[in-house]
Each structure stands twice: as C-alpha cells, then as structure tokens.
Amino acid sequence: MLEKYKKYVQGDKAFIPYGTLIIENSAFAGCEGLTGIEIPNSVTVIEEAAFAGCEGLTGIEIPNSVTDIGYEAFYGCTGLTSIEIPNSVRHIGKYAFAECVGITCVVIPNSVTKIENKTFSGCKSLTNIEIPNSVTYIGYGAFAGCTSLTSIEIPNSVTEIEQAAFVSCSAIERITVHEKNPSFCSIDNCILDITHSRLKCGCRNSIIPNSVTEIEDDAFAGCTGLTSIEIPNSVTRIGESAFAGCTGLTSINIPESVTRIKRYTFYRCI
Secondary structure, rough: OOHHHHHHHOOEEEEOOOOOOOOOOOOOOOOOOEEEEOOOOOOOOEOOOOOOOOOOOOOOOOOOOOOOEOOOOOOOOOOOOOEEEOOOEEEEEEOOOOOOOOOOOEEEEOOOOOOOOOOOOOHHHHHHOOOOOOEEEEOOOOOOOOOOOEEEEEEOOOOOOOOOOOOOOOOEEEEOOOOOOOOOEEEEEEEEEOOOEEEOOOOOOOOOOOOOOOOOOOOOOOOOOOOOOOOOOOOOOEEOOOOOOOOOOOOOOOOOOOOOOOOOOOOOOO
C-alpha cells in the first residue's frame, strides 16, 4: 500500500474521503487483511493495480462516478464473490479482474465496448457472464481458464474475437452467436467466421461442420472434457495449439485433406 493511503485505513476497513477523484496506482495493493473499502461517488478513475492482491475483500461497490478501471486494478482479489460494474464505466483494463478465483457472476454494463486481454482470466468460479450488445471486441485470453463457465453467448455487436479468448474453459457445453452478428456464427457449438470456413472456438460438445477449412490457433486448447472429435475432409489446416491440453482425447483421425499442422497442435494430449 502507498504510504499516503495508510491514513484512510481503520482496522480492516478503508474509507476514502469524498472529493477524491483518482485512486492511484497500487494505492492499496497487497493489503491482504482489508475486508472492505468504501469508494466515494467522487472517484472517476481506479488506476493500475489499485487493489491488486487484496485477498480479504469479499465485496466492493464501484460507484457510478467511475469511468475507468485500470490494468490489474483488482488482480488477485481472491475473496471477491461478485462484482457489479456500473454503467458509467467505459474502459476496463487488461487483467483488471484476473485471478479473482472466487467471483461467480459478473455484470458488464452497456457502456463497455471492449473486453481487453486477460480481463477475467483465471476466474475459476465464474459460472455466468453476460456480454452486452455494446461490446465489439473480445481480447486475447479474455476469459482464459474460467473453468466453471458452462456457456458462451456472443451478441451481434462483437466483430473481433482474439486468439485464446476462451482457452481452457473446460466446462463449456453450449456456444451460441446471435443470428444477426455480421462477423461470426455458431453451428453445433462452434464459433465460426461468417463464411463458415474458419473455426475460431469449440467446446467438448462441438461437431465440426463440413464447411470448415481451417481450425484456428487454440480453438480447442485446454478442453479437457473433449473425448473425441471428427475432423471433416474439408479441413486443410490445423492451427497452433489447436488441441493442446485436451487430456481427455483418446484418439483423433486426421484426414488426408490436411496439408498443414502447426506447432504444439496436440501438445500434452496425454
């Protein structure tokens, strides 16, 4: 914790005075004993790692004055069980809630347009996430390792999904994309590009359509519940780490149509 913020701590609680506009970088970082923090309605920015490692926090109310939540702002707050992000927030930084292993539910407001890289990675207890129709971009590893997440619903606003966005989300059983999405579609629990030729993301219940020519990097990586998958004759390329860590796979048949298999494709499929 930064020295200047010690005066706001009383026992296991912190009380930030009204009039404070910015909670600075690492302000309360590593305060493992804090169980509660009161943020006044004057705060507009929560900066980088402001509450990182506050493992004792079980809940926190972000006021509707906040517009920006910075990089790693709540990283490793393992005691948090839920978080409500107000509609005032326009930007959530990379790793903002990463490794918050106790969070079960997250409400993302319609004011957010991007879910940045690794924002919710490692949130192992997260069972439900609603991606609002304002979001256009889902970053690299945004939900990586969310091992309790059982379904994905992509709204029609999303036009970019980066590699490994849902990697190692081993419990996912259902994947859907809004029928009016201009960039992606869903068939048989797969996220495909709109031409149906590239498979971006699958799960343990996926069936790869005959239209697919490329299985992209990390498409099934970490899908430990996948026990079998049929690769159709239409596929010519299988991407890097596409099936890496699929430890439940007992066999896989690669058709003669496949002309390129990138590195680590079947890494640790044991």
